[in-house]
Amino acid sequence: MTVSIRRETPQRASIAAVLEHAWDAGTFRADDIMDRTGLTRSTTISGIDSLIELGLVRELANARTEHGYRTGRPARRFELCADAGMVVGMDAGRAHVTTILADLRGHRLATTSFETDLDADADQRRRDLTESLDATLRAVDAPRSELLSVCVGVPAPVDADGRSPSHRDGFWPKSNPELLTHITPWAPIVQLSNDASLAALAEGTEGAAQDSDNYVALLSGARFGMGVVIDGHLLHGRHGGVGETVVFGRIEGVDDPDGLGQTIARWARQELAAGRIGPEHPLAQLPPALVTAQHVLQLAHEGDSASRELTARAAAMLSRITGMIGSFYDPEIVVVSGAVSAGIHDVVAAARSTLAEELDLPAPRLIASTLGAEVVAIGAVAAAVAAARDGVLALTPERTFAR
Known part of the structure; x- marks a missing residue:
């Protein structure tokens, strides 16, 4: 038949x-x-x-x-037959590539994470993605021919054709050096997306915003990025630029779009260099380049006064940013997402206490994500599964899935 x-x-x-x-x-x-x-x-x-x-x-x-x-x-x-094929969700980030291999229901089969460097050339960027994919497949001894759908997230706007616009310092083309063309042979169904948009998808499917049609996922690690869902629709824009955060640099008290993680770490290094944090302090025992936001957040949670001053500044900044988001988009929820979310609860609670002062509309609920550093890859898996559902029948009868 x-x-x-x-x-x-x-x-x-x-x-x-x-x-x-x-x-x-x-x-x-x-x-x-x-x-x-x-x-x-x-x-x-x-x-x-x-x-x-x-x-x-x-x-x-x-x-x-x-x-x-x-x-x-x-x-x-x-x-x-959830095992009739596999999907891949990949977070091709600034400093890492995280790849999740899953079955057709999105149940995880394998995960890998590799360091990467966006200052490398475009060919190396593409090789890093390929090596991450192949290593993840090797973990379950599966060939590429088993792949049905792949979604890759990048820290850049991505339009409907998979392209990113030019950027004043060239960052977006570095993030996305024609990657859609590169990943097209990987599977019958492929897509490229902005990482914050995928974070929003993750928060809406299995994260903190599952019951909301109006929310913003605020990626908050190295730099800020926003995935915006309004009236149940993930917003993109002409160039895929909805949620870009260059405007944060125009907000008093924020100054640049560096995320909470990078900002807290930078402030700590500045305090150390200026001698305002003494040589006996736990942060001073680390090489400056290794001081991270996680160190500061943990010390603040334990009651360290110098670290608490830094997290109080971060809370004030987060409150102001969330107020701007609330004024622009009127969301029900703003989710602080990304790796920094694991230790950010005290900062979020402090920001929440002053948020009503930052906008005239009712303040959104400000909460920390539970999905951690893998949020973009989790969203990419969800996007890959959704694309498989929408597109699998168009692949037949040329391709069947019987084993």
Whole structure:
């Protein structure tokens, strides 16, 4: 049997409806789909059988014992073949490349993280991404041919064609040296996205904003970036630049778009260099280049007065930035995301206490993310799964997934 689903036919629509249910469900029966979709039994069974032939759905063993059947034929049971292919979500960041390999439901199979350097040439940038992908596949002994969908996040605006605009210091082209062209051979479905947008997707799918249609994910590590979801829609803009933060440098008390992590570390180094933090202090025992925001945040949490002064400055800055975000976008929630979020709770709490003074609208809820340093890669996996759901049927009948 050959199933043609390239044209928008009733058959294609019914198969798509069945697949949509299968992707969301665990074990299901034909009656479950009929109740949800209104499809007839014959159409539902035909759609299920087509997906079985394609290798996207499997029939499970007889359910007589499990469901206590004593007479008559037990209902047929099915499930999505989550192992019919794999997806990759990649955070191609400033100093690292983190790659998560997952099945078609987004369940993680392997993760790798490698250091990278954006000051390297474009060829090295591309090699770093390729090496990260291949190392992650090797972790589960899987070939690239198993990949169905890939999403890569970069710290730059990305337009609908996968391009980033020019930048005054060349940073955006360094982040995205025509990467969409480079990753296209990796899988049938590929996409490139801004990292903060993927952080927003992560927060909305499994993070702090799961129940909200109006929120901003504020990446806050090396530099600030915003992923903006308004009325349930992730905003992009003509060049993919919604959420770019150069304007932060025009805010009194903020001065530049360096993120909380980098800013706190820089302030600490300045205090050490000026002698305002004494030589016996724990921070002075570290080489200046190794002083991080995490060190300061932990000491502040333990009650160190010098560190608390720095975190109080950070809280004032965060409150002012959040007030600007609230005035621009009127979100319900602002989530402080990224690696720095693991130790930022005290700063967030202090910023929250003064936030109402920063805007006339009701203040958004300011909260710290629970997704940590992998938030962009987690969002990239979610984007790759969503793209697989939307695009897998267009790949057949040339590609089937039966094993």
